[in-house]
Amino acid sequence: MTAYHLALFATAAGDKPLSHAGHAQLILAALAGIATVVVLIVWAKFHPFIGLILGTAVLGAVAAVPPEDVVTSFIDGLGSTFGSVGLLIALGAMLGKLLADSGGANVIVDTIISKVGRRTLPWAMALIAGIIGLPMFFEIGVVILVPIVILVARRTGVSLMKVGIPALAGLSILHGLVPPHPGPLTAISLLHADLGYTLVFGLIIAVPTLVISGPFLAQFMDRAVPVTVGADLNANAGVAADSHRDAGTSRTADIAPDEPGGAKQDQTSPVGTATMVDESVTKRPSFGLAVISVVLPVLMMLVRAVGEFTVKDGTTLRSILDFIGEPSVALLAGVLLAMLALGRAAGMPRAKIHESLGSGLPGVASIMLIVAAGGGFKTLLSDSGVANVIADYAEHAHMSVLLLGWLVAVGIRLATGSATVATITAAGIVGPLGQTLDQPHLALLVLAVGAGSLFFSHVNDAGFWLVKEYFGLTVGQTIKSWSVMETVISVVALICVLILGAVV
Template sequence: MSLAAPIVLAAPLSDAGHAQLLTAAVLAIATVILVIVWARFHPLLGLILGTVVLGAVAAVPPEDGLNSFISGVGDTFGTVGLLIALGAMLGKLLADSGGANRIVDTIVDRVGRRTLPWAMALIAAIIGLPMFFEIGVVILVPLVVLVAVRTKVSLMLVGIPALASLSILHGLVPPHPGPLTAIALLKAPLGLTLIFGLIVAVPTLVVAGPLLAIVIDRWVPVDTPDPEGGRADDGGDDADDGKQGAGHSDDSDHEGAGGTTPPFALAVLAIVLPVALMLVRAIGELTLDDGTTIRNVLDFVGEPAVALLVGVLVAMVTVGRAAGMDRKAINDSLGSGLPGVASIMLIVAAGGGFKQVLSDSGVANVVADAAKGSHLSVLFLGWLIAVGIRLATGSATVATVTAAGIVGPLGAGLTDAHLALLVLAIGAGSLFFSHVNDAGFWLVKEYFGMTVGQTLRSWSVMETVVSVLGLAGVLVLNLVV
């Protein structure tokens, strides 16, 4: 079907003309960018102030604008907030129990030097499924450095695949907050988005991970820091020159909070179970008739909140108890995962409020009409808007929620498949060229001990390749769905 289908929206709160509404949208987005980038306010305040400017310039009655914003915050927080919280709890328990370290040790012990970059991409994909990007970096990058030291493999060869894997999951694959928020705002089907996201993610990771790492390693040679002093190439006999057993770690190297580490199979089960339940639901949606008993059961257990809750409960036994943690230690670990994501939850919720005022004020109608007149593909338009906001604010989350709010009206006439692709296009755009206004940029720079120039030529280039390849994958899928 055509991606420029008719759009039907509710009557706007404002009677302002098209030029005034467009001005309101431009000034609101400019306010968000300036407040975050120039004034260095928290993105939550930036989105709130941008909403105030939007309502004022669009001549929305203050009480109506406030009610619209609160409605958007509540709807978005209710849809996404619980999922973010459960995902954070699962990721923290996996880290505290030693499950993440067990996965790394087991995989690295079974590969050689030549396949190590591919193994690191796999490790990051497994560990990154339930974790937010920043948490994944904090947990994974020290392990990447340790692997590079032990095996005498270049830091870029093992680091770039791991970072690419984390970034791709963050932008394209539920239950990460960006894709989940876009799904909620665009009312896209989660199952199809998950399936399409995995289809796009695999070739993107192959190219932007292990293959691109070879190029970046030659372009940006980075010495591997030695945790015991000196550099990794100073010598030593704890690497086996590329044969199996590259990790050479025992249980005492990375013990969990309970004094041991859970078995590899149980650690993997805790991570992949929620995604597996959501995938089973997606398969049921495609193959079973609506209303049947089996379909209803699959719809329930594959609901993201239910799937993540099941994952947390199973992880309490499979990685918590198996690591020797008592009930108090498990509960403390689960609770300690929440403060770190409170900021993300509030930014996402405020983005939902901003989106709601965009829609209710009539700005969304005007933007939708302008988009139709531009003859640009809706998918490319969503990617382009996300790119612009990402470059300006540095935040993938702000880019996702803002772009989804702007192009949301264009989704009214799209099929479920095209809505899923629109979510992925926006997610890909939100990853474009991370630079100095992105916290992730500095996180990677410091962990890898690089200069700003080296980080731009490695991490930033990798993010751009991921974004462009992600869009390419979406456009290819659009030709066949």
């Protein structure tokens, strides 16, 4: 077992539960805890971090767990989750911010778009979203890509849906299914899954899911939601960038002339890309180096995954491959390479590079706290005995573990609107069932939960309003396009998970 998997905290099989309550009371405790989280986040508009803390308290009270044990269990889970996932979120945010500030994102977009025709633009936008979305969180990817989508649609005459849906699908799929994004990484940690299997299976599932929910679905969306790019749509994108700063995004996508604040429009872009770059940038980074900086962490993790399949455990080579494929090591390598290949290559002074890296952290602080609090909630689910009771009921119901994980995540996603909360809570509920699975199927359970967490984004999801404002859509149009796209992603990914589960 690697160092990554040692950073786990679920109650070991055979440990004495903290509660002596009966099965019915424990089930009631789980429902009360989840209901508290949902009500506080959706109705009372509490921050999810506070909602999860209070939900944990209610769970412990109804399950008759001593208060001091509730606190201890929550803190243990919070600390372990933050230690195993928080570092990765921070490094990923740094890499994504430097990619934007250096103009590397512009280079990737411009190079790909300049080589494709009008008919293949939807596929190009899906490819761009796939590359840029690897190190970036969904909200940040939206901020960077949407002005590009609008500009491409306007200049080429292609409808907004045909180029926008593939871009959004690429970002969403990677966010929900592929490490090193926080959702999959947290589920890997909570379920004791193998990173290598999850990464390989996630990439395999992501490809057909993106093809179906991206370029193919965009053809139908174009007829269902016929949206053309007007002169005022660019202004809407700029307003949205400002209005969503509190969602963890940075103002890297305003469509505006050079202005104070340390950013300027990239005037060297062959298609006039409107993504903002740092004022210290004097030249464009290399396309090849920009792509390598983005995909290096994933390649290093894939090398480790291949080693797990082909190299004997305990050998020196296996130890080396395990080390370089650790997510924290891989992401750190990506950041260090980006400092040279993007920052210095773009003419950014050393101080500006470090300033850019640091400016990527405030926006993800909220995400780290939510993930950590979810880990505390999950730990009390396990320590109190609730998770084992739910696992027993599921086992006697003879339901597929993969389908159960997806259904639980769907329910919490619909209730809370948060993919992260859905992933964490669902992983905690179905965690004990994972003890009966081998590593390949445990990785598929992670992906089933991730797929469920993307189901039907609607008005209680910040992403819903982010897309609505950026694209200048009505609520109805957003439901017909974005919400339907998310549902297609979730269902297609589940089908792929079940197919893989039948053959591996």
